[in-house]
Amino acid sequence: MHNHGLGSWMSKRRLKSPDKTALILGDGDTLTYREMADRVDQISALLAARGIGKGDAVAYLGENSPDFLQTLFACAQLGAVFVPVNTRFAPPEVTYVLTDSGARALIHDVELADRVADGVEAARIPHVLLTGDGTDRIPGLNQLGPAAPGGHADADVSLDDPVAIVYTSGTTGKPKGALLSHGNLTWCAMNCIVDYDVVSADVALMISPLFHVASLGMGAMPVVMTGGTMVLEKGFEAGRALELIERHRVTMLSGVPTTYQLMADHPAWPSTDLSSLHKLTCGGSAVPTRILNAYEERGLHFSQGYGMTETSPGATALSPDMTRAKQGSVGLPHFFTDVRIADEEGRVVPRGTVGEIEISGPNVFLGYHGMPEATAASFTDDGWFRSGDLGYLDEDGYLYISDRLKDMIISGGENIYPAEVESLIGDIEAISGVAVIGVPDERWGEVPWAVVTVRDGAEVTTEQVRARLDGVLARYKLPKNVIVVEELPRTASGKIRKPDLRTRFGRTV
Incomplete structure (x- = not known):
């Protein structure tokens, strides 16, 4: 055997590195x-x-x-x-x-x-x-x-045998158990090593929960494969993260935009020695311009990406040198992964055309545990995984996300992709978080509402947001209402739970 x-x-x-430090614990x-x-x-x-x-x-x-x-x-x-x-x-x-x-x-x-x-x-x-x-x-x-x-x-x-069942975050319904194989996590680690240049000298600060597949598959696994070191934290606190980066000469850090914003807003940010950091990855959503600016002022640049539990989780990566040239993109397919765009009939569409993102590669999961029908529905006849996300490839093959299929708003027969609206609202200085949802409307069927959080001491009105977007977006895409809340509901991985917002503000899924 x-x-x-x-x-x-x-x-x-x-055998290879017995005395190398594998883990540094919080204490x-x-x-x-x-x-x-x-x-x-x-x-x-x-x-x-x-x-x-x-x-x-x-x-x-x-x-x-x-x-x-x-x-x-x-x-x-x-x-x-x-x-x-x-x-x-x-x-x-x-x-x-x-x-x-x-x-x-x-x-x-x-x-x-x-x-x-x-x-x-x-x-x-x-x-x-x-x-x-x-x-x-x-x-x-x-x-x-x-x-x-x-x-x-x-x-x-x-490599084809199952190694883990990771339950999806449930942003579109009841969690499903994604069955991942040994090969899935192995090839995901290889993708990270190739596209993020992970090496044995790296020190990775692990501030995201390991039960989340991004932290596990794209954080822990490539570090172990290469023999690097992990600084293992039970949770995230911005000031402590900055302290650990300086103390342990951390080279790698992964998070969501909120993670990086909280660090940049912390009083210790200007005085912390960040010179060791050279690999920053961000997922969950595109990095807003203000965060890019704050980090670039410190000589730091982001890799961004796209993926999901079912792809272990990485599917694409945007290299730091293309962050500005392809701002808004989630990058090119990982080295051992392929991405294509298909229409409602399953036909591959030309570049620049919005359709469903389909993914193929050895990092794509085995299926949903105990759910053969859901598994079958998630794959095309030729074996590509149907992501349920809408996007397009530009002329250079870079992927742009339009939105979740179930999040798309249809207003007066026009399709509105919330991610497009959110990216612009998110760049408004007073706003610290945003989710755009569809709310029932007698005339239009649905209209977009923006649910936002604001920075301390800031105020924002519907009129201000609409004025900022007017002329940038078609008027039917402008939020008809802007609601300020203290906190946006999020999953453990940092994704906003839009079903919660729809339930609260007038629409259930």
Whole structure:
């Protein structure tokens, strides 16, 4: 038997770079690749002793920690399927994931015990373990791992075998479990290494939750593959992130526009030494001009991209040298990935024509767990994944996102793509966040409304926003109403939950 998947990664790192620092923890502790690999062996032995083997689902509910990554690689050694659970989920949502995934084991943080009780009972999970030191009465992985019988596991695993079920953020409905293979995460890591130039000397600050596929697939995986170092944080706080960048000479950072805006707005921003940083990636939405300006003033430039859970998640990347020349674009397809645009009949359309974005490559997922009909509907007859997003390719092959199919507003027979309107509203100085949604209208069917957050001390009116956009956009695209809210509802990955806004302001999905 031989493991050709992620289960071999840690043993290879132990061989190639045993004394290299793999993780730097928030309190300053470090773990080498040898120590990481040894812990992975212990956890895989612990799971195997409880009967976990190839194809069994192991759920994990916990904040960023060594245990998260070690459990993932331990499952990969056994050919088991790792199920990361969103730590922001309420108990009913956790129950849904545990039951839907068919988890046979659950590993969770002590602090999150109240989230899992109902799910453990509903899913009849036979094995429940605690991370870290556990409690005074119940030992955690730190005690159970070293005591487990056995050693390094080497199950018969191929790149085509499943390695994880990652639940979609649910921005368009009930979460679905995207089944990712060992090959999906391997090729996603390769795409990042090629297009973002990840090397062993890199130090990556991990401020996004690892249960989100962007942080896992495009952050942790390429760093481990190349033997780099991760500074592992449980969460994001702008001042602390700046401190860690300076202290640990961080070279890589990933986030969403809000992440970068909060850092640039922090009082420590002007005085923090950022000279080590040279790889900044941003996803979720295009980087507003004001953020580009703030970072370029410090000599920093962004890589931007597009992807989703189903593509592990990267599909395209915009290199820093093209940020201005192709502003608004999400870039070219990753090296091992292809992108095309198709119309409603499935025909590939000419460049410059808006249609559905379709993606092909070894990073495209296996399908939705337990949902064969949804899986079949998500692929074309010739095997391309139908993203559900609208966009177009320009004359140079760069991809531009128009919007989610389900977010498109039809007003008086005219199509309005909210992303286009949002990008312009987002550049208004007083506005810190924006979502454009369709609201029912007796005359036009739907009209666009803008829901915004504003900076401290700032004010904004509907008239001001419309005046700013008038003459830039067709008048039917101008928001008929601008509503100021304290906070926009977001998923764990930073995406705005538009269904919540539609429900609140007059339209459900």
